[in-house]
Amino acid sequence: MSSDNLLTLNLKIWRQKNNKEKGEIVDYTIDGISPDASFLEMLDVLNEKLIAEGNDPVAFDHDCREGICGMCSLMINGQAHGPEAETTTCQLHMRKFQNGETIVVEPFRARAFPVLKDLMIDRTAFDDIIASGGFVNVNTGNAQDANSILVPKENAELAMDAAACIGCGACVASCKNASAMLFVSAKVSQLSLLPQGQLEAEERVKNMVSKMDELGFGNCTNEAECEASCPKGISISNIARMNRDFLSAAVKAKD
Amino acid sequence: MASSMLKYATSSVVKKQVMGITGLLLCGFLLSHLIGNCLMYLGPEAFNTYAHTLVTNPLIYVAEAILATIFLTHIGLAAQLTYENNKARPQKYYVKQKTGRGATFASSTMPYTGLIILAFLILHLIQFKFGPEYVITHSGVEMRDIYKTVVDYFQSPIAVIWYIFCMIALGIHVSHGFWSAFQSIGFWHPKYTCLLKCLGKVFAVIVTVGYSALPIFCYLQGGN
Ligand code: HEM
Ligand code: SF4
Numbered sequence: 001m002s003s004d005n006l007l008t009l010n011l012k013i014w015r016q017k018n019n020k021e022k023g024e025i026v027d028y029t030i031d032g033i034s035p036d037a038s039f040l041e042m043l044d045v046l047n048e049k050l051i052a053e054g055n056d057p058v059a060f061d062h063d064c065r066e067g068i069c070g071m072c073s074l075m076i077n078g079q080a081h082g083p084e085a086e087t088t089t090c091q092l093h094m095r096k097f098q099n100g101e102t103i104v105v106e107p108f109r110a111r112a113f114p115v116l117k118d119l120m121i122d123r124t125a126f127d128d129i130i131a132s133g134g135f136v137n138v139n140t141g142n143a144q145d146a147n148s149i150l151v152p153k154e155n156a157e158l159a160m161d162a163a164a165c166i167g168c169g170a171c172v173a174s175c176k177n178a179s180a181m182l183f184v185s186a187k188v189s190q191l192s193l194l195p196q197g198q199l200e201a202e203e204r205v206k207n208m209v210s211k212m213d214e215l216g217f218g219n220c221t222n223e224a225e226c227e228a229s230c231p232k233g234i235s236i237s238n239i240a241r242m243n244r245d246f247l248s249a250a251v252k253a254k255d
Numbered sequence: 256m257a258s259s260m261l262k263y264a265t266s267s268v269v270k271k272q273v274m275g276i277t278g279l280l281l282c283g284f285l286l287s288h289l290i291g292n293c294l295m296y297l298g299p300e301a302f303n304t305y306a307h308t309l310v311t312n313p314l315i316y317v318a319e320a321i322l323a324t325i326f327l328t329h330i331g332l333a334a335q336l337t338y339e340n341n342k343a344r345p346q347k348y349y350v351k352q353k354t355g356r357g358a359t360f361a362s363s364t365m366p367y368t369g370l371i372i373l374a375f376l377i378l379h380l381i382q383f384k385f386g387p388e389y390v391i392t393h394s395g396v397e398m399r400d401i402y403k404t405v406v407d408y409f410q411s412p413i414a415v416i417w418y419i420f421c422m423i424a425l426g427i428h429v430s431h432g433f434w435s436a437f438q439s440i441g442f443w444h445p446k447y448t449c450l451l452k453c454l455g456k457v458f459a460v461i462v463t464v465g466y467s468a469l470p471i472f473c474y475l476q477g478g479n
């Protein structure tokens with residue numbers, strides 16, 4: 001590729017030593033970025049440069065780099081996972097940016113997601129919500145006959161759609177209230193839509209919503225920025241389902 | 256039992272559901288109030304007699320108490336939810352941009368349009384309900400001439416503009432609020448949710464245009 005395709009970028013990156021200290025936006029200029037590089041590869045190039053200069057590299061979360069693990073995050077120019085719809089940061093390519101563009105990179109922000117260092121955040125709150133009920137109890141032992149439990153096709157599809165959630169937290173990050181409703185509703189729906197998840201459905205929705213509230217996420221105002229920012233296109237119809245399931249479980253609660 | 260009921264009643268989900276139900280009830284109030292107000296077009300007698308019949312019915316106290324409770328619940332929860340929402344992100348973003356695929360102007364200004372409605376509501380009660388009292392006799396019955404109170408008030412162009420400004424804010428508030436209430440309560444449907452969004456916008460236009468027409472009508476009556 002001819003070198004005049006390569007991008008020069010002005011980066012404004014959030015740097016923060018640790019959980020305790022206050023952070024700040026720091027300016028960097030980087031050149032020679034291939035338009036075919038992913039956003040994270042661009043940060044890798046920056047980090048190699050920083051290391052070569054004897055500076056502290058920028059810490060950021062990542063793992064699979066193929067859009068399935070949910071580890072990558074980042075607010076890119078004020079949008080969770082950047083400007084592309086249904087795309088994780090690791091799948092975002094630099095050809096989406098102009099030569100000479102200024103790009104602001106910040107961590108996902110929420111009271112429940114404290115910054116650990118630079119762009120790395122602690123999403124343990126999501127694990128806590130799952131631990132409060134995002135599972136089914138099943139007997140171990142021999143596998144039962146395939147198709148012995150019937151699932152309506154429509155429910156199977158809806159459950160599958162909900163199960164596409166990778167737990168990245170972009171919904172929280174993009175929500176003006178830092179609400180976790182999209183994530184929680186996807187995790188509730190993927191189980192409650194199936195016969196195996198029905199048994200514990202009421203307990204599950206009560207416990208997961210209570211946990212979510214306890215952890216300090218905000219309240220949903222039905223703006224659907226979460227749905228628009230979700231790399232997996234999780235629908236807010238899951239939130240409506242959780243709202244009615246919660247109401248009916250709360251009304252029936254005997255505890 | 257009681258403690259668990261309290262626990263679920265104060266959950267984020269139920270608070271929003273109460274917000275939605277009170278909001279929808281207020282939408283119903285808006286419609287009935289608008290229809291009553293339209294009697295102004297028929298002249299002082301029709302309007303004054305209607306108002307007189309309303310306020311002399313002893314059930315009015317019950318109705319007013321219920322309406323006040325609905326308003327106070329809606330406003331109280333709005334304050335609490337908005338406070339909690341601000342607290343959920345202590346450190347703001349350096350740059351924040353909307354996707355353009357989710358939030359709308361109406362959805363992101365709910366607390367502000369709500370505050371405008373609140374300010375309006377207080378002034379509205381002071382100006383009309385507790386405003387200047389004139390007496391008139393229609394068909395041999397002595398009653399309050401609320402028609403005159405209203406027409407007099409709207410002789411000021413500033414009053415007309417303020418009123419219309421508030422009705423626009425109200426329209427914006429319900430244009431998001433209407434379908435949002437259904438979503439909060441748990442109603443979502445691949446076809447009907449779209450319809451509800453449309454209906455909310457139609458309702459917003461009816462409310463804004465319907466209420467705004469009255470002060471203009473009064474202003475055009477001229478001073479007396
Ligand atoms: C006649 C007057 C009013 C009507 C018809 C009305 C209607 C509604 C409706 C239908 C909603 C949607 C609820 C939901 O999403 O579940 C709503 C939300 C809201 N209202 Fe009102 N409202 C009125 C007055 C007020 C007032 C006076 C305030 C505040 C001072 C207020 C503040 C809010 C706020 C902040 C929300 C958003 C709450 C949230 O989404 O969490 N409203 N309103
Ligand atoms: S709902 Fe979407 S944005 Fe939220 S955690 Fe799951 S995949 Fe990420």
Ligand code: FES
Pocket residue numbers: 061062063064065066067068069070071072088089090091
């Ligand atoms: S790094 Fe795994 S989804 Fe982006």
